[in-house]
Each structure stands twice: as C-alpha cells, then as structure tokens.
Amino acid sequence: MSGGLRITGGVAHAPSRVTRTVLLGTIGLVFAVPIVAMIEFTLRAGLDGGHDGSRWIALFQNGFTGVYRTVLVGLGNSVTLAIGTVALVLLLLVPTMLLVHIRFPRLRRVLELICILPISIPAIVLVVGLAPVYSTVARVFGSGVWTLAFAYGITVLPFAYRAIQSNLDGVDVKTLSEAARTLGASWGTTLVRVLVPNLRRGILAGAFIAVAVVLGEFTIASLLNRVNLQTTLVVVSKTDPYAAVILSLLALAFAFLLLLVIGRLGAAPRHSRKPRPRKGTTS
Amino acid sequence: MKSGRQLSSSFRATAAALGLLPFAVYVLLFLAVPTLIAVGSGFVDTNGEFTLATVAALGDPVVLATFASSFWLSALTAIVGAVVGAIACYALLGLRPDGPLRVMVDSLSGVLAQFGGVMLAFAFVATIGIQGMITVYLRDTFGVNLFENGVWLYETPGLILPYIYFQVPLMIITFMPALQSLKPQWAEANATLGGGTRSYWLHIAFPVLAPSFLGSLLLLFANAFSSYATAAALVSQGSQIVPLQIRAALTSETLLGRSNLAGALALGMIVVMAIVMTGYSLLQSRAARWQR
Numbered sequence: 307m308s309g310g311l312r313i314t315g316g317v318a319h320a321p322s323r324v325t326r327t328v329l330l331g332t333i334g335l336v337f338a339v340p341i342v343a344m345i346e347f348t349l350r351a352g353l354d355g356g357h358d359g360s361r362w363i364a365l366f367q368n369g370f371t372g373v374y375r376t377v378l379v380g381l382g383n384s385v386t387l388a389i390g391t392v393a394l395v396l397l398l399l400v401p402t403m404l405l406v407h408i409r410f411p412r413l414r415r416v417l418e419l420i421c422i423l424p425i426s427i428p429a430i431v432l433v434v435g436l437a438p439v440y441s442t443v444a445r446v447f448g449s450g451v452w453t454l455a456f457a458y459g460i461t462v463l464p465f466a467y468r469a470i471q472s473n474l475d476g477v478d479v480k481t482l483s484e485a486a487r488t489l490g491a492s493w494g495t496t497l498v499r500v501l502v503p504n505l506r507r508g509i510l511a512g513a514f515i516a517v518a519v520v521l522g523e524f525t526i527a528s529l530l531n532r533v534n535l536q537t538t539l540v541v542v543s544k545t546d547p548y549a550a551v552i553l554s555l556l557a558l559a560f561a562f563l564l565l566l567v568i569g570r571l572g573a574a575p576r577h578s579r580k581p582r583p584r585k586g587t588t589s
Numbered sequence: 590m591k592s593g594r595q596l597s598s599s600f601r602a603t604a605a606a607l608g609l610l611p612f613a614v615y616v617l618l619f620l621a622v623p624t625l626i627a628v629g630s631g632f633v634d635t636n637g638e639f640t641l642a643t644v645a646a647l648g649d650p651v652v653l654a655t656f657a658s659s660f661w662l663s664a665l666t667a668i669v670g671a672v673v674g675a676i677a678c679y680a681l682l683g684l685r686p687d688g689p690l691r692v693m694v695d696s697l698s699g700v701l702a703q704f705g706g707v708m709l710a711f712a713f714v715a716t717i718g719i720q721g722m723i724t725v726y727l728r729d730t731f732g733v734n735l736f737e738n739g740v741w742l743y744e745t746p747g748l749i750l751p752y753i754y755f756q757v758p759l760m761i762i763t764f765m766p767a768l769q770s771l772k773p774q775w776a777e778a779n780a781t782l783g784g785g786t787r788s789y790w791l792h793i794a795f796p797v798l799a800p801s802f803l804g805s806l807l808l809l810f811a812n813a814f815s816s817y818a819t820a821a822a823l824v825s826q827g828s829q830i831v832p833l834q835i836r837a838a839l840t841s842e843t844l845l846g847r848s849n850l851a852g853a854l855a856l857g858m859i860v861v862m863a864i865v866m867t868g869y870s871l872l873q874s875r876a877a878r879w880q881r
C-alpha cells in the first residue's frame with residue numbers, strides 16, 4: 307500500500323477533518339437560518355422592536371384557551387390517529403410480514419412491492435380516490451376522526467415495512483418459530499413470546515416512524531376536512547401567527563427527539579455482542 | 590392415515606393463507622380501490638358515462654403550463670438538493686456510523702424530510718417573508734429589498750427554497766448508504782496501481798456511485814412533484830403547480846364536473862410518477878450490484 311492512502315473509519319478517501327468541518331459547518335449554518343428565524347419571530351416584542359419571551363409565557367400561562375384550544379383538539383386527534391396507525395402496523399402489517407416470511411416466502415417480492423407502492427402514489431392523488439371510499443366508511447363506522455388512521459396506515463406502509471424488514475433479515479425467524487413449535491408452543495405463543503421480542507427493535511422503529519409521519523400529515527386531513535395537528539396549525543396561523551410558530555417549534559423538537567430515540571435504537575445492535583440469541587429467547 | 594395427514598396439512602395451509610386475508614382486504618380497500626377510483630374518475634363524465642373529454646383536458650394550455658411549472662420546480666430543487674445532499678454525505682464519510690454526530694444528522698434529516706409541510710411554510714415566512722428575519726436584515730443593513738419585483742414568496746419561485754430545505758435531508762437519507770458501501774479494497778487496488786485520490790474518485794467512486802446518485806435524484810424529483818402541504822400552506826391563491834390545481838378542482842363548488850378534472854390531473858400525476866419510479870427501480874437494481 308502506498309503511503310498516500312488514508313482510510314478513516316473503514317472508508318477510504320474520506321475528507322480530512324478540516325474539509326469535513328467546513329462543509330458540514332456551512333450546510334448546517336444555512337439550514338439553521340430558518341429555524342433561528344422562527345425562534346426570533348416568536349421572541350419579537352411588538353411594533354417598537356426588541357425581543358422578549360412574553361409570547362411563550364403567555365401561551366403557557368393562559369393554559370391553551372381560546373384559539374389555542376383548537377390546537378389542543380388537533381393534537382388530541384393526531385395522537386388518536388397515531389395510536390390507530392401504530393395499531394394497524396402492529397395488528398395487520400407485522401403478522402402478515404411474519405406469515406409471508408415463514409410460510410409463503412415466494413410472496414415476499416409481492417408484499418414488498420405492495421408496501422413500497424404508496425411512495426409512488428402522491429397523497430393528493432390518493433385523496434381523490436379516498437373521498438368516495440370515505441363516504442362509505444362514514445356510513446359504516448361513522449365519521450369519527452380515528453377512521454383517518456386507515457388512510458394513514460397506507461402512507462406509513464413503506465417506512466414501517468423498511469424498518470421491520472431490515473430487522474427481520476437479521477433474525478432467523480424460521481428456526482426460532484420451528485424451535486418454539488417443536489417445544490409445544492401454539493402459534494399465538496410463538497408470535498407473542500418468541501418472535502415479537504426478537505423483532506422488538508424493528509417494530510419499535512416502525513412504530514416511531516409511523517408516529518412521526520402521522521404528526522406531520524396535512525394533505526389527507528385537510529382535503530377530507532378532518533381536524534389534526536397540522537390543519538389546526540394553519541387555522542391558528544391565520545389569527546395568531548406567533549402561536550402557530552411556537553407550536554410548530556415544539557412539534558419539531560418533539561419529532562426530533564422521537565427520531566433521536568429511533569437513531570439510538572438503530573445504533574444499539576452494533577454495541578451488543580453476538581451471544582444474545584444463544585442465551586435462548588430474550589425476555 | 591396418509592390421506593388424513595394430507596388433509597390436515599392442506600387445511601393448515603388454507604388457514605395460513607386466510608391469515609393473509611385481513612391485510613389483503615385492507616390494502617385492497619384503502620390503496621387499490623382509491624387509486625383505481627382516482628385514475629378511473631378521469632375517464633368518466635358527470636353523468637357517469639365513459640369519456641375521454643376530461644383526459645383531453647390535460648392538453649389544455651393552463652393545465653399544461655401547470656404541469657410544466659411543477660416539472661421545472663421539481664427538477665430544479667431535485668438537482669440542487671441532490672448536489673448539496675451528496676456534498677453533505679461526502680463530508681459525513683469517515684465519521685463513525687453510530688457516532689453521536691451521525692445519529693444526530695440522521696435524526697435531523699428524518700425530521701426535516703418527513704415533517705416539512707406546514708411548519709416549513711411558517712419557517713420561510715419567518716425567514717424571507719415580508720417581515721422575515723433575513724428580509725428585514727437585508728433591508729435595514731444593506732438597503733436591499735427582496736421583494737422589489739413583487740412578493741414572489743407566495744408564488745412558484747417562493748417554493749424553491751422551502752423545497753430545497755426538505756430535498757437535501759432526503760438526499761442524505763437515500764444517498765448515504767451508497768457512499769457507505771464504497772469498499773476500502775477498491776481504494777487499496779487503486780493505490781497499488783499507483784493511483785491517487787483524484788483517480789480514485791474519477792475512475793472508481795464516481796462510476797460506481799452514478800446509478801445511486803441518479804436514482805436518488807429521481808426520488809427527489811418524485812418527492813417534490815408529489816409534495817402538497819408546503820405549497821398549500823404558503824400559496825393560498827392560484828394554483829401554479831399540479832397538486833394545488835387538484836385542490837382547486839376538488840374544492841371548487843362553482844364549476845360542476847370539476848372533480849373529474851381532479852381525476853384527470855391525478856392520472857397525469859400517476860403517469861409521471863410511474864415513469865420516474867420505474868427509472869428509479871431500474872437504477873436501484875443497477876446500483877445494487879455494488880452494494881453487497
């Protein structure tokens with residue numbers, strides 16, 4: 307090997323520390339500007355200039371009354387929808403993926419295609435077709451906001467599938483389930499006590515991403531005239547732009563923390579050593 | 590005995606197949622049916638009869654202009670986003686994949702790529718709106734008026750910066766794995782043959798990365814093309830891009846039969862997306878050859 311070859315962290319010809327810092331610093335600074343602008347905007351003290359934190363204090367002191375109440379309703383709806391969507395992922399997607407993986411391996415490609423498909427169908431196009439479907443749904447289930455979770459389950463599908471599948475690829479699900487079955491476990495026990503604990507990380511990541519997507523969703527709710535966090539933010543922004551921006555910042559921070567947790571979960575297996583599966587089923 | 594076992598095994602296979610049913614029904618009702626309705630309603634007139642007239646409306650100059658502006662907005666922001674994102678990925682090379690900075694950049698990218706929409710519109714109003722931080726700063730410090738030629742923030746050009754803001758993070762998410770899969774052995778082979786950094790990037794890394802880069806570029810294009818929330822929150826009047834025109838067609842109460850135009854527009858979008866995503870999957874399978 308010639309002396310000119312520099313390998314950093316297993317990667318050859320990675321940029322030097324200086325280049326890296328300059329590039330990331332510049333891009334980071336540019337991307338920080340709108341966030342800083344949002345913060346600055348919420349701290350403006352009125353027409354005569356200057357800055358203070360009165361709007362933040364007022365928002366929290368008044369306990370979300372008046373216009374802000376709608377935001378609380380929207381947030382409540384979004385949380386309901388997030389729970390509903392996660393339930394769909396857990397009750398419909400996970401069992402189906404496991405069943406296909408164990409019993410119908412030839413259907414894997416088909417399932418993958420179906421799950422990735424929603425990426426190529428814009429939400430706005432889906433809404434055009436969802437409107438008539440939802441008039442039927444409203445007749446059967448009523449027009450409660452939770453029914454929107456059916457639509458969100460579809461938009462979340464590609465992300466949840468990716469998260470769970472990458473975990474599924476790393477676990478020998480077939481052997482585990484056969485072992486459990488040989489030892490006399492029923493399918494239900496095998497699923498809940500053997501498979502799910504082994505796929506906990508992927509399922510958790512899928513669920514977190516589902517929550518992030520649902521909290522950020524606007525298109526479908528807005529065009530089907532439902533109320534969620536994002537649609538109420540738009541309504542509030544028309545009467546009190548400051549409150550809308552403060553609430554957006556809070557939502558952004560919340561989503562960031564959520565994904566930071568996912569990142570931690572994703573990074574975790576690199577630290578844990580191999581012997582885990584050998585110790586039998588993890589509890 | 591034997592036939593009994595065959596019977597029970599075929600029974601179990603049927604039972605297992607039944608287990609696939611709930612998901613199949615769900616996907617059929619909420620993905621297949623809506624997509625077919627969306628596309629199909631483009632071929633039906635107000636009386637419910639088959640017609641090509643609405644599809645012909647896609648040739649309308651106004652509609653064509655909307656598709657054109659959607660197209661250039663998506664193309665421009667995809668190219669800028671892909672280049673800036675690729676530079677960011679390059680800068681991230683050599684950092685430990687599970688190190689704190691990488692995890693933070695990944696999480697931030699995830700948030701900004703997923704969570705854009707309405708919030709992004711607010712952010713840019715606060716930045717370069719009429720009373721935005723940058724606008725005010727430029728006006729008070731340099732006497733530069735950003736909006737000398739009208740308030741472009743609420744028209745198509747105003748969408749460029751917000752779109753780039755969610756395109757770059759998406760590029761980081763999708764392109765980083767490709768950069769990460771460059772094998773150090775290739776660099777060693779290059780070094781053994783007397784090559785340097787320049788020849789490594791020029792003759793090895795760029796050709797290997799090209800399909801991944803173009804694939805990510807197409808994904809970014811599709812992402813911008815289908816994006817609705819940012820534009821909807823920023824642009825309240827007019828419909829300069831296709832998703833906004835679909836909104837106008839869907840919510841219009843004055844013109845009867847406009848909802849079929851929404852179907853035709855949806856059909857047009859599906860066609861564009863189908864072409865782009867086919868190209869994407871072709872490039873992905875080419876790129877996959879190196880990602881082992």
